[in-house]
Amino acid sequence: MFECPDNTPVLVGVAAVQQKLADHRAAREPLDLMEQALRDAAADAGCEKLLTLADEIMVPNSLWGYSDPARLLAQRLQADSATTLLADFGILQQSLLDRACQRIRDNEAKVLLVTGGEARYRSQCAARAGEEAPEIAQPDAAPDVLLRPEAEMMSDVESAAGLGMPVGYYAIMDSALRYRQGLSVEAHRDEMARMYAGLSELAAANPDAWVDETVSPEFVREHSPGNRMLAFPYTKLHNSQWNVDQAAGLIFCSAGMAESLGIPRERWVFPVVSTESNFMAVISSRAELGASEGFRIAGGRAMELAGVHFNEVPLRELYSCFPYAVRVQQEEFGLMRDADVSVTGGMTFAGGPLNNFVFQATVKMAQLLREAPGEMGLVTTVSGLMTKQACCLWSSRPPGNGWVFEDVTDAVREATVVKELVATYEGEARVAGYTVLYNGMQASRAIAVFDLPDGRRSVAYSEDPATIERMLTQECCGVSYTLGGGRFS
Numbered sequence: 001m002f003e004c005p006d007n008t009p010v011l012v013g014v015a016a017v018q019q020k021l022a023d024h025r026a027a028r029e030p031l032d033l034m035e036q037a038l039r040d041a042a043a044d045a046g047c048e049k050l051l052t053l054a055d056e057i058m059v060p061n062s063l064w065g066y067s068d069p070a071r072l073l074a075q076r077l078q079a080d081s082a083t084t085l086l087a088d089f090g091i092l093q094q095s096l097l098d099r100a101c102q103r104i105r106d107n108e109a110k111v112l113l114v115t116g117g118e119a120r121y122r123s124q125c126a127a128r129a130g131e132e133a134p135e136i137a138q139p140d141a142a143p144d145v146l147l148r149p150e151a152e153m154m155s156d157v158e159s160a161a162g163l164g165m166p167v168g169y170y171a172i173m174d175s176a177l178r179y180r181q182g183l184s185v186e187a188h189r190d191e192m193a194r195m196y197a198g199l200s201e202l203a204a205a206n207p208d209a210w211v212d213e214t215v216s217p218e219f220v221r222e223h224s225p226g227n228r229m230l231a232f233p234y235t236k237l238h239n240s241q242w243n244v245d246q247a248a249g250l251i252f253c254s255a256g257m258a259e260s261l262g263i264p265r266e267r268w269v270f271p272v273v274s275t276e277s278n279f280m281a282v283i284s285s286r287a288e289l290g291a292s293e294g295f296r297i298a299g300g301r302a303m304e305l306a307g308v309h310f311n312e313v314p315l316r317e318l319y320s321c322f323p324y325a326v327r328v329q330q331e332e333f334g335l336m337r338d339a340d341v342s343v344t345g346g347m348t349f350a351g352g353p354l355n356n357f358v359f360q361a362t363v364k365m366a367q368l369l370r371e372a373p374g375e376m377g378l379v380t381t382v383s384g385l386m387t388k389q390a391c392c393l394w395s396s397r398p399p400g401n402g403w404v405f406e407d408v409t410d411a412v413r414e415a416t417v418v419k420e421l422v423a424t425y426e427g428e429a430r431v432a433g434y435t436v437l438y439n440g441m442q443a444s445r446a447i448a449v450f451d452l453p454d455g456r457r458s459v460a461y462s463e464d465p466a467t468i469e470r471m472l473t474q475e476c477c478g479v480s481y482t483l484g485g486g487r488f489s
Contacts, residue, residue: 002265004398006256009101011269011394013045013251014363016208018351019119020245024126027119027245029135030064034117035076037249041113047261050251054079055109058096060087060116060355063123067141073115082113083144090149093358094381094390098274100252101403110257116356117247124243151280153384157423158284160486161447161459162437167239169283169385170322171231171435172449176290177328179433179477189233191337192323193221196237196348199320203345208364210244210351225441232436232443232472240321240352248359250366255398269366272376272393274405275302277412280387284449284459287417289433294389294412295380296332301411302391305404308376310335313393315368315377317361320346325382343368343377362394369396419457425450425483429458431476436468446471450483460488 017037021027028036042048057070057079066072070084087096093116100112119133126133154163163169178188197217203209220237223229227236253261258268277294303309310316310333318329318341326341335341344350344364347357358381365377373396381390389412434448446462448471460483462468467489470476481488 002398004255005402006254007105007107008255008398009104009252009271009403010255010258011250011252011271011366012258012263012267013041013050014366015040015044015249016246016360016363018208018210018244018246020121022125024122024129024131024133027122029122029133030062030117030119030247031066031069031072031136033119033245033247034059034069034115034249035073037117037247038073038077038113038115041249041251045251045263045267047263049261050111050253051077051113052079053111054082054113055111056083056085056103057113058085058087058099060091060093060096061089062116062118062353062355063120065135067138068143070143071141072136072138085145085147086143087147088149089355090153090384090387091147092276092278092381092383092388092390093355094274094392095276097250097362097392098276098405101271101274102405104252104254105403111251111253114250114252114359115247116353116359118242118353118356119245120243121245149280153280153282153387155282155284155421157421158282158459160423161461162445163447163459166385167231167234167322168435168437168447170324171234172433172447173283173289173386174324174327175435175477176433177324177331179475180290185233185473185475189221192233192238193217195323195326196220199342199346200349202342203349206345206350206364208360209345209349210241210246211349228441229438231438234322237348238323240347241349242352242354244351244353246351246353246356246360248356248363250359250362266370269369270395270398271403272395272399273302273305274390274392275408276390278388278409279412279416281416281418282421283385284457285418285421287419289449290328292328292332292386292389293415295329297408297411297415298389299333299391301406301408302393305406306376306393311339313376313378315343315365315375316340317343317365317379319380319382320348321352321382325386329380365394369394372396419455421457424486425452425458427483428480429453429483430478430480434471434476436471443468443472448488450488458483460486462488464489
């Protein structure tokens with residue numbers, strides 16, 4: 001049996017829950033799902049007492065209306081001494097797991113609960129019936145700790161051109177990566193279709209996945225009534241599926257506490273290395289639209305600290321909100337194109353609750369590592385519009401030098417070239433990345449990020465049918481257009 005210091009952080013209980021009830025009146029609200037996930041996680045550890053011993057309960061914000069959901073959970077779980085934390089949008093989900101590990105390592109806490117959940121499917125079913133899906137009201141409540149991002153993720157310049165939903169931003173970045181890789185438009189579409197069809201097969205074999213049916217590469221790829229194009233070349237099946245009712249619960253404690261509570265060693269899963277970049281720059285200002293300095297540095301440093309290479313880690317869950325997120329990680333990590341990128345089936349098929357998927361992924365990773373003694377698993381995280389990045393390595397064996405955390409924000413800031421973004425420009429400019437947005441079944445607006453001759457950047461749009469058609473069929477990165485009045489032609 002292995003030995004480790006008492007203040008070693010250990011993940012001892014994990015659980016994922018979901019409901020898929022068409023009758024919204026019978027469906028439980030998000031708080032209920034989070035409560036179940038934590039109770040199931042305690043049962044997974046074989047120690048219900050963990051819940052009442054919690055020093056802190058952490059929850060990432062989502063689209064529900066709770067002001068301090070952790071407080072409601074503390075009351076239900078009889079965790080009377082627990083402090084509460086709410087992490088707003090723009091905070092890495094991995095940051096909550098890292099906080100739990102840091103507090104244990106620094107002897108500030110012995111038991112921490114992390115949970116997140118969503119019930120968008122319930123809300124969707126209620127809306128279709130012309131009704132609302134009620135939630136517990138929490139007037140005048142506030143968490144003990146509130147984490148908020150330090151900067152904005154979007155620019156008014158981007159909004160003025162018509163960018164708003166994440167799908168458009170990610171499609172633009174993917175066009176730049178495609179151009180950088182030398183792929184044709186059609187080869188790029190084929191590659192993404194094969195990848196996502198493969199993810200659907202993984203999800204079909206995952207009992208916790210939202211979708212249990214496979215799809216063909218052809219269906220993923222093509223614009224159809226059942227799979228509309230949203231932002232070329234992304235169809236609906238390239239998008240994270242957030243209309244789900246899912247929750248996850250994770251229980252961390254110190255090795256000393258786990259030992260004293262008699263939690264079986266075969267349930268223990270150890271964080272090995274965590275790295276985070278919290279540097280924020282709006283997408284259109286990034287000099288390299290098709291690269292991720294954050295993942296290159298955070299990922300490389302994680303592997304260096306763990307003494308392994310990406311290709312030597314057999315279990316991987318690369319954050320998969322859109323194909324670009326997966327593809328740029330493959331590129332920056334030096335992974336083979338056909339390397340495994342998921343253990344869950346990804347956020348389209350396994351389900352991508354808005355601010356909670358990393359917890360779902362970590363639950364699955366812990367379950368697999370318990371069955372594979374000595375192996376390592378990698379879970380990566382994205383926050384916002386590819387704004388922040390994180391990597392975490394896990395193992396069923398304790399790290400020889402203890403858990404290591406490193407914030408690489410400063411290194412990423414130094415490595416990232418940021419260009420001035422201007423609202424208006426008159427004259428010729430070169431396309432750095434682009435997409436075509438759809439309205440229903442019709443292509444409606446082309447949006448492009450432009451490199452200006454003086455080194456600055458701008459964003460413009462076109463609704464000209466000929467321009468749209470060209471951008472749907474030909475590579476337009478590197479092509480020059482005339483800008484004026486926020487439009488291009």
